[in-house]
Structure formats: structure tokens, C-alpha cells
Amino acid sequence: MGQRPVAGATGEATARSAGGAPPADVRRRVPRTDTVLRDPRLAAAVDRLGADRVKAAVRQAQERARSGAVPPEQVPQTALDLLPGTASGLRPVINATGVLLHTNLGRAALSAAARQAVREAAGPTDVELDLTTGVRARRGRSALAALHARVPAAGDAHVVNNGAAALVLAATALAAGKEIVVSRGEMVEIGDGFRLPDLLVSTGARLREVGTTNRTTPADYAAAIGPDTGFVLKVHPSNFRITGFTRSAEAAELAGLGVPVVVDIGSGLLAPHPALPGEPDADTQLRAGAALVTASGDKLLGGPQCGLLLGRTELVRALARHPLARALRVDKLTLAALEATLTGPPTPTALALTAGPEALRARAERLAAALAADGIDVRAVDSAATVGGGGAPGVSLPSAALSLPETYARALRTGRVPVVGRLEAGRCLLDLRAVPPEDDDRLAEAVRSVRPAARGRA
Structure with missing residues (x-):
């Protein structure tokens, strides 16, 4: 004769049937979807995340209750726990x-000022409109003015969607069908298999490599200059260093060669920084004779992802008018974040x-x-x-x-x-x-x- 259950007993001994599933009365107690959605917390989540996402979380929570993983009365809280903080799949880290x-975490964290600027710019803005005259104006003019103010040696400035795009625009506008003279020691590969030579060749330019891996002199560049030269390119080595028996030519040594000198400083430092004495910066390179400097906005500048072009007025304006510039332009949110980064308080990176x-x-x-x-x-x-x-x-x-x-x-x-x-x-x-x-x-x-x-x- 089998033992009888202890009176009033609950838990795993009585909550599940012989097959391991909760008894039918437990499954019947799982609340209906419309009932769960009337919970004020989930109703607010619908406004924040959308009905489809919230309903999907409710269904998952109901299934957990039917399987006995959570009590039926915990379905609303379980659904809330399953929901993301925002409608985006990106998670703050x-x-x-x-x-x-x-790089895998999105590089520079935006300052509070930049985040506020993005929120303010999310609706209609005067990004290309002069509110005084009512006519079209230069896109992102206040952000460009702020960038110019931070780099006084630049005649003008332009912004594209990332650092590689800045170099692509320069190569396409100044050297398509021509030669770019570059040191062998600066033909770099950076993360995820991105190779600088491949990027430059894709623009229709030809590469004229000079010098050796560890030593390239001004004379090497001078010997390569000819009627087909579009510009001389100097590239920051980015994520590696060559030490020992080395020699590299600086912008000041190349400025008199009769062709533009383009310097890709990469990391986005606009002026010298005491903690990084060896890091190239835009203002110094331009004062040394570079015709154009390209850089990233989401690195040491501490701003949003974008590509910066700073240099001689006629060159920058020619780049800005090139047909490719339209395909590479940045949106109003990037312009807002960039300006706030340039004019606001110190960034998290700083x-x-x-x-x-x-x-x-x-x-x-x-x-x-x-x-x-x-x-x-x-x-x-x-x-x-x-x-x-x-x-x-x-x-x-x-x-x-x-x-x-x-x-x-x-x-x-x-x-x-x-x-x-x-x-x-x-x-x-x-x-x-x-x-x-x-x-x-x-x-x-x-x-x-x-x-x-x-x-x-x-």
C-alpha cells in the first residue's frame, strides 16, 4: 500500500506530474497575454520598445510558467526581466x-554634452537651413567652425563618415589615375584585415612605393616625384612601431617637393598632448607644411565615428565638392555629437x-x-x-x-x-x-x- 502525501505538502513532490510537467491546474493559472499587458510596467515598455517585442517577452515568460520554471504569478516580472533596456540590440558595456x-566596444565614449546634443538633434534641425534668411546653408556649418577653431593652422575643414573614408575621398579627388608616393614602411594593415594599399588602389590611384621597410629618406620621395604624382602620403603606423636602425621623413622635409603632402595621423589628436609626446597631431602637421591632414573622430578626439579632413582651403573645398563627398557625408546626429565634443567639457577619453x-x-x-x-x-x-x-x-x-x-x-x-x-x-x-x-x-x-x-x- 503506497504512502499518502503529507497533508498540505507543496513543492516539487506535488507540483509536477509523473511525466515531469506541472499539473494542469498550474498551467491553467498562467495569465492571459492581454491580462499581463495591462500591467503598468509592461504598458510603459510597449511605449518604449514596441508591442511586438513586449508580446514576445510575455510569451516567453508564459512558456516558462507552463514548464514550471517560474510560478504563474511571476509572469509579468519575468517578461520585464527578458526585455532589453532599449529598442536597439546594442547593449551598454x-x-x-x-x-x-x-574598437570592439565602439572606441570613444561620448561625453554627456555630446549625448545631450544627439538627443536634441534627433528631431528636425537647421542642419542645412539658415533660419534668418530661410535659404539653404552649408551643412553642419557650426560643427565645421568648431573644428576649424580647434585647429587654427587649417584653412578649412570637412567631415565624412569615418577615417578611412577621409583618405578615400582625398585619394579619389586628388590622385585618381595618378600616383600616390608612399613609403614602404607605411604600407600598413590594421584590424580585421584592413590594408591601406588595398584601400588606395580601390580609388583608381596607383601606388609608387619608395624607400625600405625601416628607412625612407626625403631623397627617396624626391626621386619618385613626376608629372603623374597626385600627392605624397605620410601614414601614422597606428598599431605598431619599428625601432632600431630607422629613418622616416617628416612633413616639413617633404613640403617643398612641389606636390601636396597628405598626412594620415589616424588617431585624431588635434593638438600636442603631454601624455603622448610621440603622437602626431593635426595642428603640428599642418604648421610643418602638410597640405591636408586626415584623422578619425572617435579616437583621441573622443567624439563620434567620423573622418576629419583639415588643410588648405582650396584643397578642402575641392574635396567637399567632389561627387563622392555626398556618398560619404555624415548625418545630423554625428555633426551634433562632434560639435559638442569640440566645444564642451573634457571627454571621457580625455x-x-x-x-x-x-x-x-x-x-x-x-x-x-x-x-x-x-x-x-x-x-x-x-x-x-x-x-x-x-x-x-x-x-x-x-x-x-x-x-x-x-x-x-x-x-x-x-x-x-x-x-x-x-x-x-x-x-x-x-x-x-x-x-x-x-x-x-x-x-x-x-x-x-x-x-x-x-x-x-x-
């Missing part, structure tokens, strides 16, 4: 890699670059003490950060980090607030140089929230 301009090692260490020790008090295996350690994004190759920035067990790396990446660190010597390091101080509490909470998952993977 805390960059604790120690790489200030991490603040991260100048953060003092002592202040970083103090933050790390405070966070480590708070997390250790919660029983987490963590300690503050010295660290070394880098600029990234092709900027200042070989430059190490003293920093500080939280050191956690290796299992935290994946748990933090996949947590509700994703945190990306790096693995070093069998530990997960969360470098604080690229983490704004106002995000310290969010970082600590993210670590606490994934502790069970991290322990489960140990």
Missing part, C-alpha cells in the same frame, strides 16, 4: 579592459587619459574592500593600460585594477550589466582607467550580481 579606445595612478589605486582599493566584505575573492592590483584604436602604439599608462578569479570574466560579460575585463596570469582583471568614477558602484554591483554564476563555473 562597462569597459574594464584597460584599453581606452577599444579624463581617462589624464587620470592619476594614485587616484586609480585609491578607487581600486575602496572597491576591493567593499567587495571583499561581501565574501568575494578580490584584491586591488597595479595594472598597465593602453590607448588602443591605433593611437600611441607602445605607450603604457600606469593604472589599477580589481583582480578576481578567472571564472568571473565570462560571468561578467554575460551579466545583466555586461562588464568586459581581461585575463592575465589566470585572473580576471577589471582595469579602472577607462571606467568613469561615477560607474564604480555599477561595477561593484555587477560583480556582486554574478558571484553565484562565477562560483558555479569554478
